[in-house]
Amino acid sequence: MVPAHGGRAAEPVYRxxxxxxxxxxxxxxxxxxxxxxxxxxxxxxxxxxSCTVDLLGRLPAGLLPSIDVTMLPDGPESELVRWGVPVMxxxxxxxxxxxxxxxxxxAGVYDRGAVLRLRTGQDRAGPxxxxxxxxxxxxxxxxxxxxCDLLIDAGDVCCPADVRVAEPRVRRLAExxxxxxxxxxxxxxxxxPPTLARLPSDEPVRLDRFDWRLWQRLxxxxxxxxxxxxxxxxxxxxxxxxxxxxxxxTTDEAWWIYRWSxxxxxxxxxxxxxxxxxxxxxxxxxxxxxxxxxxxxxxxxARRCAGAGSPANWLAWSTSHHLAHVLAALPHxxxxxxxxxxxxxxxxxxxxxxGRSRGGETRRAG
Numbered sequence: 063m064v065p066a067h068g069g070r071a072a073e074p075v076y077r078x079x080x081x082x083x084x085x086x087x088x089x090x091x092x093x094x095x096x097x098x099x100x101x102x103x104x105x106x107x108x109x110x111x112s113c114t115v116d117l118l119g120r121l122p123a124g125l126l127p128s129i130d131v132t133m134l135p136d137g138p139e140s141e142l143v144r145w146g147v148p149v150m151x152x153x154x155x156x157x158x159x160x161x162x163x164x165x166x167x168x169a170g171v172y173d174r175g176a177v178l179r180l181r182t183g184q185d186r187a188g189p190x191x192x193x194x195x196x197x198x199x200x201x202x203x204x205x206x207x208x209x210c211d212l213l214i215d216a217g218d219v220c221c222p223a224d225v226r227v228a229e230p231r232v233r234r235l236a237e238x239x240x241x242x243x244x245x246x247x248x249x250x251x252x253x254x255p256p257t258l259a260r261l262p263s264d265e266p267v268r269l270d271r272f273d274w275r276l277w278q279r280l281x282x283x284x285x286x287x288x289x290x291x292x293x294x295x296x297x298x299x300x301x302x303x304x305x306x307x308x309x310x311x312t313t314d315e316a317w318w319i320y321r322w323s324x325x326x327x328x329x330x331x332x333x334x335x336x337x338x339x340x341x342x343x344x345x346x347x348x349x350x351x352x353x354x355x356x357x358x359x360x361x362x363x364a365r366r367c368a369g370a371g372s373p374a375n376w377l378a379w380s381t382s383h384h385l386a387h388v389l390a391a392l393p394h395x396x397x398x399x400x401x402x403x404x405x406x407x408x409x410x411x412x413x414x415x416x417g418r419s420r421g422g423e424t425r426r427a428g
Contacts, residue, residue: 074102075392077213077248077288078385079295082107082129085377086291087117090125092355092382097389098125104152104177104213104250104288108133118147128152128177128211136160142168151203152177152213155195156184159202166203175209175245182216182231189238196242207242213288214239216251218295219272229279236283250288251276252295254310254317263306263321266343270316287392292317292380307333307370309360310380312387313345330370337364347387356382 080086082105090103098121105127107114118127130152134140141164142151151165153176169176178199180192187195200206214235216228232249239247253273261267273289292310311318322336340346341364347353351361356379362368371379 073246075100075286075394076385076388077102077104077211077250077286078388079104079106079213079215079250079252079288079290080381081105081293082111082114083374083377084111084113084117085374086293086381087114088374088378089356089381089385090127091117091120091122092378093122093125093385094354095122095124097386098122100389100394101125101385102128102211104128104130104179106130106133110134110139115145115147118145118149126150126174130154130177130179132157140164143171148172148174150174150176152179153199153203154179154181155192155199157199162199162202166205169203169205169209175211176203176205177211177213179213179215180235182214182228182235186231189234189241192235192238193241207244210244212239212244212247214247214249214285215288216249216273216276219251219253219276220255221272225272225276225279228276232276232280233283236280236285246286248286248288249277249280249283250290252290252293254290254292254294256294256296258308258310258319258321261319261321263323266339267319267321268316269319271312274315287388289388292377292384305373307336308373308376309336309340310377310384311340311345312380312384314391318343318345330366333363333370334366337361340364354382354386356380356386 078101080090080103087105093101103125105118107129121127126148128150129142131140131142132152132154136158138144140161142149143164149168149172151168153162153165155178157165165176178196200210214232216232219225219228228251236247236249251273253269253271255269277287292312307320307322309320311320320336320340322332324332324335337360340360341350347357349357351358359368359375359379359382363370
């Protein structure tokens with residue numbers, strides 16, 4: 063069951079935070095092999111389903127997921143070393159001693175280190191207390207900062223006010239991060255509303271990507287990019303039962319939400335009409351079906367070459383397109399956006415130009 067992930071051909075530039083459901087994992091399974099080394103997905107696992115470990119074992123070579131089992135109770139299911147697939151543990155500051163030891167064992171078995179996840183809404187004890195908590199993690203998990211990627215999780219940012227609140231919190235944590243030699247530092251946020259059921263149906267609805275807007279405002283920090291894919295960042299919010307065919311289609315600054323009820327009650331007819339409308343839209347990519355596995359599946363439905371699928375399929379296709387779109391939008395220069403160690407006093411890039419160093423004095427944590 064252990065796949066030959068092998069070494070990475072490139073440093074990852076994108077750290078999406080995805081739910082450990084079948085839809086998101088299917089999108090990762092069908093990721094283009096050339097793109098796989100550029101992703102470092104964080105998988106939030108709320109329950110270990112029968113398909114979870116199987117799908118993780120089918121991920122393409124070069125794609126190493128990080129697994130967050132914070133929502134699972136202490137026990138065999140939360141001990142990643144028992145899963146039998148190469149993964150990295152995601153560690154929070156408030157983990158129990160027992161779990162920190164277990165995460166350290168998993169990091170040691172696969173020799174890939176760990177991800178330390180700081181949530182801006184919860185981890186707000188001040189720089190010295192945060193350092194003390196991080197040192198406890200390193201001590202019990204037998205890790206050092208150079209073996210850890212730092213994920214600053216800004217959580218839910220669904221409007222301009224959320225962005226204004228999140229930015230100074232992220233900046234404070236990023237300033238604290240300069241005290242330590244992290245392997246990388248990434249900021250993640252989620253901009254999708256917790257439910258789409260109140261949106262109009264039978265017409266594309268535009269939703270701003272405020273998570274992307276937040277990262278653009280933080281460009282001077284030189285941090286990597288993460289988001290919550292096409293899902294909500296609120297833990298356990300979940301989408302209420304909605305059987306309408308739905309696609310969440312990512313563009314540069316927005317998502318286009320397609321919820322379709324027209325053409326009677328047959329799901330395959332409704333989805334085919336939805337997909338034909340999407341394929342004819344101005345935001346359909348020039349590469350068409352070749353842009354991603356998800357786009358290929360959408361074209362197949364537009365041509366009535368396959369059935370309507372299920373909500374898990376619609377989420378998989380939407381996520382697949384989203385991952386491809388973000389990777390195409392992010393810069394990939396060697397040693398930037400996730401490559402190299404986060405050194406104390408590292409020079410920051412010019413605002414609005416991620417990854418390019420500027421001259422002047424070195425910024426240091428106080």
